[in-house]
Amino acid sequence: MSRIEARRDEDTVAAGPLVDRLLGGLPAEALITDPDVTASYANDMASFCPAGDPAVVVLPRTVEQVQHVMRTATELGVPVVPQGARTGLSGAANATDGCIVLSLTKMDRILEIDPVDRIAVVEPGVVNATLSRAVGDHGLYYPPDPSSWEMCTIGGNIGTASGGLCCVKYGVTAEYVLGLDVVLADGRLMSTGRRTAKGVAGYDLTRLFVGSEGSLGIVVRAVLALRPKPPGHLVLAAEFPSGAAACDAVCRIMAGGHVPSLLELMDRTTVKAVNDMAHMGLPESTEALLLAAFDTTDPAADLAAVGALCEAAGATQVVPAEDAAESELLLQARRTALVALEAVKGTTMIDDVCVPRSRLGELIDGVERIAEKHRLTIGVVAHAGDGNTHPTVCFDARDSEESRRARESFDEIMALGLDLGGTITGEHGVGVLKKEWLARELGPVGLEMQRAVKQVFDPLGILNPGKLF
Template sequence: MSDLTDRLAEGLPAGALVVDPDVTAAYRYDMAGFCEAGAPAVVVFPETVEQVQHIMRTATELRVPVVPQGARTGLSGGANAVDDCIVLSMVKMNRILELDPVNRIAVVEPGVVNAELSRAAGKLGLTYPPDPSSWESCTIGGNIGTGAGGLCCVKYGVTSEYVLGLDVVLADGRLLSTGRRTAKGVAGYDLTRLLVGSEGTLGVVVRAVVALRPAPAPQLALAAEFPSTDAACAAVCEVMARGFTPSLMELMDTVTVRAVNDLAQMGLPESTQALLLVAFDGPHPAAELAAVGELCLAAGATEVVPAEDQAESEMLLQARRLSLTALDRLGTTMIDDVAVPRSRMAEMLSGVAAIAERCDLTIGVVCHAGDGNTHPIVIFDADDPEQAARAKQSFDEIMGLGLELGGTITGEHGVGLLKRDWLERELGPVAVELQRQLKSVFDPLGILNPGKAV
């Protein structure tokens, strides 16, 4: 322990190394439940690439595991510490190094908060589209680690589509540069895409080149109330089949709607079994909303409420933004992240309802309906061991259901610790073995975020 801290201190400024166990304990976990975590030996806060290289060289020489962390808003246990590790917190590497409106790129350090990049780009009439729900606190490095998505993925895509190039410190301290600054480029294997979503198991991102887009017009939204999730999902399928590209399409089931109603007194009728929120930001949003409203009514919506301006749109979308807060009030929550084909989303929702009944639990579901990414939220009493066991059972059954429907165990949260045992069931043994071989090429000693993902 003293050898490790002495060696680390040689290349770090004062205050960049913390060993107080009362402080380091706060860096054991991300926001996932049901995931074990160890006690770190030390937490370090580098401010430069050279300091990260020093940390990794020291870790390699002493064979000490390293767990990279961002804002710890993750939901898979991917940032959880292991015993006697170095927790490598990247939050102090938080500079926007360059904003280039001609080439529409930004160069950022990993600790830059997602919303801060979006606001900075906005001053130039640009935007960084990936927008996880935690965008006001999550970091770009963490988004890259998990391949994060967000509410507007249905139109604008996910993090992997915006990362053009990376500077990455490898396990032995070498600096790897991948990708490009150009709009196109196909030289060599695409190591950038390999690193996006690798959850800190292959290297430590210290700089990223990300694509920006012209800022869209303010979006207009509508809310449609449905008597069943089947009807709401039928509307989603019809909207997409007719060729519409909404900037946002979110669905809330009856459990979530009632929880939000109780929290915010939104006045939604008890008969509402599903609430669909759709928004457009194109040149003719009102006309598109009107057409989608007709499709919703034809699918069985009992009421469609279109916004007349941006302020009314924000009021409608507030219901979705409050959903997790509202469900948190009901007990301990365990958030799942299963994506299925849009055409099978109704089966997913009805299957989750059946699991909730079978396990005698409350499970609310919110969906990025436009891309089939469902978030079943299991609610239970963490102090009741029997109820906690049923919650874990329901979680596993939900993931199994997603795979049966042709989906994936994670659409945007990552595998981490939470879903590692499920990875081979989705990918198969050959794919998992190849991934482990890739891991060994980048990290032959296995010191980078051990036990996560693969």
């Protein structure tokens, strides 16, 4: 018998009592115990993040089933790792050895859409794009739109406090979560927040759970704020001879009081990667491509004003889209960026450093120096309007030396972001990947207080252990 087979046999024996207890409140089809299948649930999309072997994967369909899982886990002292679509980029959904992977993808119902109160009530497994289209049929709009919106789930968005391309005008997930139903570590069900437009009763526990990465409880229902559906985007593309010039344009746009619905930046490396993969014909002669969009009643006038600011900052060419089709093509190029960069070498480490807008140019220049130092391809794509950059390190994971340099460059980018007054993550979360850096950003007192909060909600430490800190 091989060592792998022996370990699987031991895990099967150890998992026996756990599975029996789970089957006491779950249908057999809700459990997966085949090691070959459970292994496919072991990790999200992050590189350099260790993952363990789950004892079992559970796919509940009801709140009561989630409660049963958590009661069982508490009684047996078994860790539980909540998961959505596993599109995360920090290892927050990675399994630990012997854990219950609690996949919430089967809880995928939109329970209510209310055009009067402008809310949606959803289960955690609802896909972001599915919700967006459903509320759109009612003339409403759910703004948070991560690049993975066609795959990622609302529960995952809540867990990592996701952002998206439209954050510059509409804000991030935390601003749209009004209330939650949460199953606690011991199986109790707690409701937080409200359905009303206003409400300040007690501590804001809803905000506490947003971004907690499944470490405080299991979100099983969410009340989400909606907005009236805006007119369609009209997009402008501006080419710049340097990243610094593009960042100067961003500063001019924001200082001028403009409110674009989208303000995105792609550097030369990213533009080339998108062209190589999708053959979109983007201008590879440019050092930086800035996309600005408006969804106002007169977007052409807004784009003209922003175009003039881009030219004043040194843009070599400013091209406004003529219609919705051209606009959508430009937005698709931006949404394709991270996938295209992954195709450069086969593996990427996607950083998520957010800095003050005024220091965006310094970050981009610093990333270029880091890339040269480590002899690596690092593309930068950014939600430029809110200073949230995604320096993406491209490397061959089969090359140990290149992998080492990739990890070192990643850490140097994180340090650069903090030095510039920024934060280690704007929307991807901490997970496993940035645990050390969270401690540096928070400081000892801040870290102590966060651990104290964790202890209150999860005294046994069974909820997503090993994440955050």
